[in-house]
Amino acid sequence: MKRISPVLSRGISKKRYQEPVSPLSKFTPPTVLFEGVKRLRAPLHTASMDKRMNAKDEAEYREDILDYMHALEKSDTGANAEMMDLQPELEWFMRPYLVDFLIEVHSQFKMSPQTLHLAVLLIDRYVSKRIVFKKHYQLVGCCCLWIASKYEDAKDKVPTVRELRTMCCNAYDEDMFTQMEGHILSTLSWKIGHPTVESFLMTEFVDRDDKKTSSLARFFCELSIFHRDFVSLHPSTIARAAMQLSRHITRHIRPCELPEIASTISALLKLLPQASATLRKKYSHPSFASVMSLLEPVTPKKYIPRISLDTPPRTPTLASVGNCDRVRGTGLPTPPSDECYTVYED
Template sequence: MALKREGVYLEEEYREEIRYYMHDMERYTMSSTASMDQQPEIRWHMRPCLVDFLVEIHFTFRLRPETLYLTLNIIDRYVSRRVVYVKHYQLVGCAALWIAAKFEDAKERVPTVQDLAQICRDTYDEAAFIQMEGHVLQTIQWALGHPTAEAWLRMICCGPYAEEPKVQHVARFLMEITLFYREFVKYAPSSIALGALTLARYLCGKGRRIFEETEECLEIVDLLDVRLSKHVNDLSETLVKKYSYAFYSKAATFVVQYYLQGGRFSRQPLAPLPMTPVRSTSPRTFSTPASVSTTASDLSDDMPATPSSPAFSSDLFSSSYMSDDKENLPSPTFEPAINKQHAESIPDHFLPHDFVTFGRPALHSLNVSSPRPTLVA
C-alpha cells in the first residue's frame, strides 16, 4: 500500500515472471562493443559529447528517466549494426531520443520534429529526422521493449528492502555516469542498476547486502569507484548540475564531495559463518573462533557491516524530499556542486526548462580529434 501511494504498482504474484521476461529482453536488446569499435569515423571519445547533449535535451523536456536509457540503447544497437558517419551522429542521437520519448512518455512531452531541428540549429532538415527514425526502427527490428537500468532499479527498490530517497537518487546519478563511457556498455542493465545501488548504499553509510551482490555488480562498483576517484572533476557539468537540485537530494554534490575528500569503496571480506561452540576444559564456558568482546553498540541489523562514509555537514543535505518520486518534475531552485572545479555560477531562479538554450552547434562541426570538445550552450 505504501508503494501504491507513491505511484508504484507491482503485482507480487507476477514478480518472478516479470523478472524472467526482463532478463530475456535485456539479453535480446544488448549492443556489441566489438562492432562499435569497427566504426570508421565514430570514436569513443565522442560519446560523452553526444550523451551530454542528450542529457540536456532530456532534462529540458522533463522526460521520464527510462527515456534516456532507452535512447542510448537504441543508439548503441544502431551503431552496432550500421556504419555511422560523424556528420550523422547527432542526427542518430536525436532520432533515437524521439523514438524513445514516443515509446515511454506522455504525448504532450514528446519533442516535435520542429523542436529537434531547432535544437540542432537547422543543421538537418525536418525530413531528415523522419527518415532517420524509420531507418533506426528498421535496423533494430522495432524492438523497443528494452528493460532499462531505471526499470531494474525500480524493481529492486520495490522489493522487501525499501530504499531511502537519497540512496535512490545517488544510485540514479551513478547510473547516468555509466552512460558516458565505453567500459560500461557491455554490462546488462540489471547489473548496472545493482552495481550503482550497491555503491550508493555504501556511500550513504548503509550496510552491504552480500547475498544480493554478483561478480558483475562488483566489477561495475570497482569501475565507478576508480573513475570517480581519479576523474571526479571530469564528470559532465550538465549531469552534475542536473543532480545538484534539492529534488535529487543533491546527489551530485554528495558524491563529488565524497571523492574529493579521498573516499573510496572498500571490499570487506565476508563475515565468517557462525560455528558450533566447542566445549572447553572449564565447565559452563565455551570458546569461540575469535575472542572479541561484543557490546550492545557493536550489534547491527546489517551484516556484515561496512565502514561508514566520512561524516559531512548535515546542512548540505537538509532539504526535504518531495513526497512523490516523479523524477521529471522541476526543482524550484538550483544549487551547483560544491568544490567542483570550473563549475558555472547559476542564478537562483534557474529552472530545468531553461536548462538548454537552443543555440548549440551541431556535433559534427566540432573538432573530431579533440577528446572532450567544448559545447557552447
C-alpha cells in the first residue's frame, strides 16, 4: 500500500473540513444584501397602488353601488322630522348648538367628513324613536359621534371616554357614555351603515370636480344638517343639489331643472345668511380652499329672506356657548373652546 505524502494529506484535510463559501456573500457587499432583504420583506402593494385599485373597482361597480344606496335610503332606517317634533323638551333652536359642538369636536380629532354626517343621522334616528331630555342632548350627540367614529375612522382618531367627558366640561360621568352608547345601538337595532349625504357626494361627484367645487359642496351639505327642513329629505337629493349649486358658483354651470333639486337649491340659498360662525370659520381655512370667499357675491341679501316662512321669528341674542354651567343648568351643548357667537333663542 502506498503512503500518502504528508503535504498531500494536509491538502486533503483542508479541503475536507473547509466550510463552503457562498458566492453571493463572497462577491456581494453587505449593504446590497440588506437592500435585498428589505425588498423581500416589503409589502407587495403600496398605498398608491391600493388607491388606484380601489378607484378602478369603484368605477367598475359604481352603478351597482349607487343603486344599492338609493334603495337603502328609501328604507325605514332614516330619520323622521315629524316624530322629532313630538319631543317634550327638545326644541329645534337647540339643534345649532349641538351641531356647532359636534363640528368643533370633529375638527379637533381630524375625523373623516363621513363621520360627522353619520353622527347627525344617528342622532336624528335616535331622537325619532326615543324621548330625550335636554340635559342629555349633548350626551346623545357625543355618543353618536363616538359610534360614527368607530365605524368610519382609524383607531387613533377615535376619542376616548375621558376625552369626551372633558369636551362636555365633565357634565356627565364616564359610565354614562358607555350606557348611552349601548342604548343607542339597541334602539337602532345595530343598523349603522345608512347612506349619508357625504357617501353620495364621494361616490357620485367628488372625484369628477376640483377641490374648490367639492369643498363648497361639502359646505352646503354641512349647512343642511343645521335645519329641520332637510331632515326628512333623501341624502342623494341634498348631495346632488349641493354639488350642482357649487358647480354653478365656481364654473357657472346651469343647475338641473328637476323640481325637487331646484327647491332644495333654493332652500340652501335661503339658509346661507344663517350659516353659523363655526361653519364659516371652518370653511374659511385654506385646507377647504377658503371657499367662504366665493360666497360673498352670491345672491344679494334682498333676494334671500333672513328667516324662512316655516320658521317663527326669533330675536338674536349674544350668548356664551362655552360656559360649563350652561350645560348643567339648561342642557344646551357647549363647544370645547370658550367663544361667543351670535345665536338665537326663543
